[in-house]
Structures are given as C-alpha cells and as structure tokens.
Amino acid sequence: MKHRDLLGMEDLERADIERILETANHMREVGERDVKKVPTLRGRTVVNLFFEASTRTRASFEIAGKRLSADVVNFSPSSSSLKKSESILDTARTLDAMDPDCVIVRHSVAGVPKCIADVLSAPVINAGDGAHEHPTQALLDMLTVQQEKGRIDGLTVTIVGDIAHSRVARSNIYGFRRMGAEVRVAAPPTMIPADVETLGVKAYTSLREALEGADVVMALRIQNERLVGSWFPSVREYSATFGLDRARLRFAKDDAIVMHPGPVNRGVELSHELTDDRSSVILDQVRNGVAIRMAVLYLFAGRQRGRAAAEETRP
Ligand code: ASP
Numbered sequence: 349m350k351h352r353d354l355l356g357m358e359d360l361e362r363a364d365i366e367r368i369l370e371t372a373n374h375m376r377e378v379g380e381r382d383v384k385k386v387p388t389l390r391g392r393t394v395v396n397l398f399f400e401a402s403t404r405t406r407a408s409f410e411i412a413g414k415r416l417s418a419d420v421v422n423f424s425p426s427s428s429s430l431k432k433s434e435s436i437l438d439t440a441r442t443l444d445a446m447d448p449d450c451v452i453v454r455h456s457v458a459g460v461p462k463c464i465a466d467v468l469s470a471p472v473i474n475a476g477d478g479a480h481e482h483p484t485q486a487l488l489d490m491l492t493v494q495q496e497k498g499r500i501d502g503l504t505v506t507i508v509g510d511i512a513h514s515r516v517a518r519s520n521i522y523g524f525r526r527m528g529a530e531v532r533v534a535a536p537p538t539m540i541p542a543d544v545e546t547l548g549v550k551a552y553t554s555l556r557e558a559l560e561g562a563d564v565v566m567a568l569r570i571q572n573e574r575l576v577g578s579w580f581p582s583v584r585e586y587s588a589t590f591g592l593d594r595a596r597l598r599f600a601k602d603d604a605i606v607m608h609p610g611p612v613n614r615g616v617e618l619s620h621e622l623t624d625d626r627s628s629v630i631l632d633q634v635r636n637g638v639a640i641r642m643a644v645l646y647l648f649a650g651r652q653r654g655r656a657a658a659e660e661t662r663p
Contacts (some may be wrong), residue, residue: 349647353465353472356481357522365490365527371643372491372636378415379638389418392449392649396422397440397464398475399455404610404634405475405484409452412641418449418649440464450649453477456573458515471648479513479574485609486519488640490527492633493564496605501528506558506600508534508590509568509617511551512541513575516609517568521547534558535590538579555590559599566607567592567617583616593619597627605629 349367351359360368378386394413398406406422413420423443425431430439436455443451444467452473453461458480465472476482493500505524511517511533524531525548533544534552544551552558559565570579570586580586597604606618606628614620622628 349651352648353461353474354483354644354648355462355465355472355474357483357486357519357526358481360483360523360526362526365487365523368487368640368643368647369491369494371646372487372639375412375415375642375646376636376639378642379635384415385417386415387417388646389413389416389449389650392418393447394418394420394645394649395443395448395451395470396420396475397443397451397453398423399425399436399453399460400476402454402475404637405454405482408634408637409473409475409641409645411638412645415638416642416645416650418645421448436460437463437467441467444468444470450645473644473648476515478515479518479571480515481519481522482515482609483519483523484637484640484644485516486523487644488633488637489516489520489566489607489609490523491636491640492607492629493524493605495632495636496629497563500524502530503563504530504532504561505564505566506532506534506562507566507568508555508558508592510539510570510579511535511544511568512539512579513571514568518547520566521549525549529564532558532562536580536586555596556599559596559604562600562604564607565592565597565600565604566609567612568609569611569613569617587616591615591617591619593622594625597622607633610634 410420448470451470452475454475455477458478461474461477507517521531531549533549534555540551608630
C-alpha cells in the first residue's frame with residue numbers, strides 16, 4: 349500500500365481498493381476453515397483504541413487480529429488514565445512506546461485518528477471518526493456488493509438516510525464512485541449536505557425517484573448522537589417518508605439488495621420485515637467485515653517489518 353495509515357477512502361486509488369478486496373477474498377477462505385487461524389501476524393501486536401461505542405467494528409477487528417495470530421489489546425478509555433486527565437495524544441504516545449504494530453482508532457471527533465497518526469510510529473487505521481470517514485465499513489460494503497453482484501462498476505447505489513452526519517455515507521461515496529458506480533443519496537433536505545454533489549453524487553428528496561433502477565439500496569441510521577436541535581419534524585414522519593419497506597423496495601430493480609451498516613433501528617429507517625428479508629445482506633456485511641479487517645491488518649500491520657517477511661507467511 350502507498351499509504352502508511354488507512355485514514356479514509358478519499359485517499360485510496362482504485363488499485364488500492366482492488367488490492368484490499370482481493371486480499372479479503374483470500375481471508376474469507378480462512379474464515380470458512382475448521383481451524384480459523386493462520387500464523388501471518390504471529391509476534392505482532394494490534395491495539396484497539398476505541399473512544400466511542402462499537403459492537404461490530406471492535407469485535408471484528410479483534411477477531412480479525414486473532415485469526416491472523418496477532419496479540420490484540422483492547423484499550424478502554426473508561427478504565428484508563430484518560431480518567432485521570434491524561435490527553436489523548438499522551439495516551440497514544442504511551443501506547444506507542446510499547447511498540448505496537450498497528451493501532452485501530454475510533455473517536456467521536458473527526459480528525460482524531462489523523463492527529464494520533466501524526467505522533468505515532470505504528471500505522472493507524474481509522475475505525476470511524478465523527479461524521480468524517482469509516483473506511484473499513486465502506487470496504488466491507490464494497491466486498492459484499494462485489495460478492496452479490498459480481499461487479500461494482502456500472503451499478504447504481506442509492507444511500508438513504510442521514511447523509512449529513514454519516515461517516516459511512518461519506519466513505520461509501522468516495523469508494524463506490526472510485527470503483528465506477530453511480531451513487532445517489534436520498535434524505536430530507538436538512539440531512540443532505542449542501543455541497544454533496546461536488547462528490548459526484550446526485551441528491552434526491554424523493555425516495556421513489558432515488559430508488560428507480562437502483563441495484564443496491566443502503567439504509568442509514570439517524571445519527572442522533574451527532575444531532576443538535578431538530579432536523580426533521582418527528583421520527584414517525586421521517587419513517588413515513590424515508591423509511592424503507594418491501595413496498596418501497598419495489599421501485600428499485602427486482603434483484604436489488606438491501607444493506608445497512610448497523611445498528612438498525614427497526615421500524616425507523618428499515619421495516620422489521622425488510623431487515624430480515626431475502627434481499628437483505630446485512631449479516632453478510634458483518635461476516636465480510638472480519639475478512640476486510642484481516643486484509644487491512646495484513647496489508648498495514650504485516651508490512652511494518654518488511655513486506656517479504658509478511659509474504660512468507662501469507663495464508
Ligand atoms: N456503525 C456505523 C458507524 O459507526 C453506523 C452507525 O452507527 O449508524 O458509523
């Protein structure tokens with residue numbers, strides 16, 4: 349990889365994305381074995397530094413590291429010296445002095461992983477920073493689409509929901525556009541950033557128009573933790589206008605797939621039945637999350653002491 353750190357999809361070229369997806373396909377095969385473990389990162393240490401809540405991302409980075417035989421350390425701010433007023437950067441420097449091979453960072457403020465990367469010698473992977481980016485989510489979404497549709501190039505991807513506050517939307521816009529897909533976003537006008545079309549997407553306030561001809565429909569959660577004040581009249585009205593259910597999915601292509609990064613608020617952005625429908629690939633996304641994070645750890649943590657050493661133990 350050209351970059352030492354994985355901070356956002358904005359920085360990745362198409363060739364980088366293809367390399368990560370291809371590596372993840374090898375890693376998926378490891379997950380299908382009886383013994384789901386390879387020695388690729390034996391002797392390497394991966395630190396999970398999560399300052400914000402997480403279920404899927406944190407667990408899958410931990411499982412990914414363990415499947416590659418790395419030692420995984422989970423750092424929890426609530427039981428750390430951050431409670432004793434140590435600054436984030438001093439905490440990061442302290443962890444760096446223990447020579448980790450990779451540090452995974454999640455924080456509620458955009459830009460924190462970059463600030464940490466600037467003071468660390470280990471590669472930093474952004475596991476979600478505020479409303480900025482969540483690159484491994486976009487990569488696992490692309491892996492899922494590639495698996496379901498056989499390609500990404502030329503597909504139409506419609507992202508529905510809180511575009512303005514979603515790091516998943518931003519990372520997916522960069523990623524899917526770079527891989528040749530048409531990307532549409534749909535939301536109430538207050539939840540669409542004014543400059544979103546400069547990212548090469550088309551913005552819709554009519555859900556029906558946004559869904560027409562879509563191959564992939566991605567629903568997003570309203571990011572309540574980042575909303576100050578009122579952005580739409582009520583959850584009920586939001587759901588009545590932008591909530592996805594089986595009837596509305598009929599506006600999209602017959603074989604359209606439904607995605608969601610989780611956690612799902614059933615009955616708000618996705619109906620109960622659509623969440624569990626045949627068209628839903630939500631659990632495949634979770635499964636692919638482990639493969640993508642194995643690929644990312646292999647490509648970013650495995651090379652630090654020389655690519656040749658990592659190649660030798662490639663699964
Ligand atoms: N899990 C995703 C994130 O961390 C999406 C969400 O929370 O709605 O951004």
